[in-house]
Amino acid sequence: MLADAAPPPGSGTIITIGVFDGVHRGHRHLLQKMFERAEPSLIPTVITFSNHPAEVVNPERSVTKIITPEEKIRLLYDAGVGRVICLEFTNDLANLDANEFTHLLVDGLHMRGIVTGPDFALGRNRSGNLDYLRRRGASLGFWVETVPPLELEGAAVRSRRVRNALADGNVDGAEYLLGRPYATDGLVVHGAKMGRQLGFPTANIIPTQNFVIPADGVYATYATVNGVRHLAATSIGVRPTFGLSQRLIEAHLLDFSADIYDENLRLEFVSRLRGQETFDGIDALITQMNRDVTNARTVLEQHDRLEENDRLAPT
Numbered sequence: 001m002l003a004d005a006a007p008p009p010g011s012g013t014i015i016t017i018g019v020f021d022g023v024h025r026g027h028r029h030l031l032q033k034m035f036e037r038a039e040p041s042l043i044p045t046v047i048t049f050s051n052h053p054a055e056v057v058n059p060e061r062s063v064t065k066i067i068t069p070e071e072k073i074r075l076l077y078d079a080g081v082g083r084v085i086c087l088e089f090t091n092d093l094a095n096l097d098a099n100e101f102t103h104l105l106v107d108g109l110h111m112r113g114i115v116t117g118p119d120f121a122l123g124r125n126r127s128g129n130l131d132y133l134r135r136r137g138a139s140l141g142f143w144v145e146t147v148p149p150l151e152l153e154g155a156a157v158r159s160r161r162v163r164n165a166l167a168d169g170n171v172d173g174a175e176y177l178l179g180r181p182y183a184t185d186g187l188v189v190h191g192a193k194m195g196r197q198l199g200f201p202t203a204n205i206i207p208t209q210n211f212v213i214p215a216d217g218v219y220a221t222y223a224t225v226n227g228v229r230h231l232a233a234t235s236i237g238v239r240p241t242f243g244l245s246q247r248l249i250e251a252h253l254l255d256f257s258a259d260i261y262d263e264n265l266r267l268e269f270v271s272r273l274r275g276q277e278t279f280d281g282i283d284a285l286i287t288q289m290n291r292d293v294t295n296a297r298t299v300l301e302q303h304d305r306l307e308e309n310d311r312l313a314p315t
Contacts, residue, residue, distance in 0.1 A: 012110040013045040013083070014038050017122065019159070020048045022066035023075040024178045026157030029150035031079050034115040037145060038082075042112055045083040046076050053089045064212040066162055066178075068185070098128030099136075106140050113143045120146070152177065162212075169215030171269035181222070181268040184211040186249065188225070188260050200289050201257070202235070202250035205265055213249070214269055216276040218292050220299040222268040223251050225260050233289075233296035234267060237276040252289075254297060271299045 007013055016034050020027050031044075038044045052063040067075070069086055076084045087093065096104070101123045105111040114133065122128040128136075133144045149156035157177050165173040166182060174182045186205035203223070207213065216237035223232035231254040238247055251267060273295050279285040 007043050007045075007083070007110055011041050011043055012112040014042040014113040014115065015045045015047060015105060015109065015111050016115045017047045017120070018117075019052060020046065020072055020076065021052070021159045022162050022178055023072055023079065024066075024157055024159065024162055025152070026150040026177075028079055028179070029157075030115065030117065030147050031076075031081065033145070033147045035080055037113060037115060043082040044080070045085065045109065046081050047085045047087065048072065048076070049089040050086050051089050053094065056089050056091060056094055062210065064163065064210050066159060066182070066212055068209060095124055098123030098132055101128060102133070102136050102140065106142060111142050113145065115145050115147060117149060118146045166212045166214045166269075169217050169272045169275070171214055171219060172271055175270070181270050182212075182214070183266055183268045184213070185209070185264060185266050188263050188265050190261060200252045200293070202252045203260060203265055205249040205251060205267065207249070208264070213247075214272070216247070218273045218276075218296075219269050220271045220273055220296040220303075221251060222270065222300065223253050224266040224268070225253075225263050230254065230256050231297060231300045232267070233273070233292045234269075235276075252293065254293060270303050273299070 014034055014037055016030060018027075018030075031046075034044050050069040052065075054061055054063055073084050073086055105114070114137075116130070116133075118130070120130065122133075130144060130146060136142075137144050149158070151157070155161065162174050162177050162182070165171070165177065171182055184207055186207045188203045189206050190204070203225075214236060217235075219234045219236070221232045221234040223230045223234070232251045233254070234249065234251040236247070236249050249267070251265065273292055277288070279288060
């Protein structure tokens with residue numbers, strides 16, 4: 001499983017292991033501690049998973065993703081990780097006992113140190129807890145360092161907290177925890193073209209994976225298609241004014257009119273403008289849609305200025 005991942009001769013690894021869904025600020029806090037302990041001969045290495053272990057341990061459970069495995073790998077490398085090993089979590093892996101798992105790390109990756117959160121454990125039934133790892137480290141030649149979780153606004157930053165913020169429509173809060181706007185990818189498909197009839201053509205988006213979808217409402221978003229980032233107002237919901245029940249994601253790209261059917265579109269959620277509402281007729285809906293576009297433009301232009309200030313700020 002790790003036979004092809006051995007580091008170059010004369011070097012070892014310092015390792016952390018986890019799902020790292022979102023690569024949020026809490027994850028990057030842990031990575032920073034790993035970098036601080038990484039001597040020149042130790043390669044900072046992350047072992048992560050392309051799927052969620054909870055879905056293997058409990059097949060009836062479905063866990064929505066915050067990011068794709070590909071984006072997770074990119075973000076980990078961008079954060080400064082020297083090596084990312086992305087495994088599929090399987091029943092065989094889940095059934096490895098703590099001793100087998102530890103020997104894989106030491107023999108296959110020349111592990112010299114492991115950096116973990118305080119509740120970490122590995123191996124079947126989580127038998128390889130921190131006390132176990134410290135005992136094994138004393139005999140196998142590796143050290144163990146635990147890192148307290150990063151706390152923001154009185155609570156630990158965890159992927160579950162990001163999911164909960166999105167479920168509440170609090171995309172501003174999700175951005176605060178992630179350190180960047182929450183984003184999802186999807187395919188632009190043909191719809192009923194109701195938006196076009198109202199003067200607000202929309203890209204109807206089908207998510208490409210089992211992503212977290214924010215709560216119903218209208219959002220100020222960025223929409224990136226064919227490598228170009230556009231301002232957009234995005235609606236999530238069932239269009240109650242028309243008496244419909246199918247939940248849709250519809251993005252109105254501002255100052256844009258090209259045909260993008262069958263293209264991949266990336267949405268970054270910046271702020272929730274309002275919840276889903278039912279309007280007393282088409283005219284009232286159009287009036288509100290005009291307000292939504294104006295508000296989205298204002299929010300996003302302000303966000304653009306903040307991003308530019310961050311880029312220009314001295315490091």
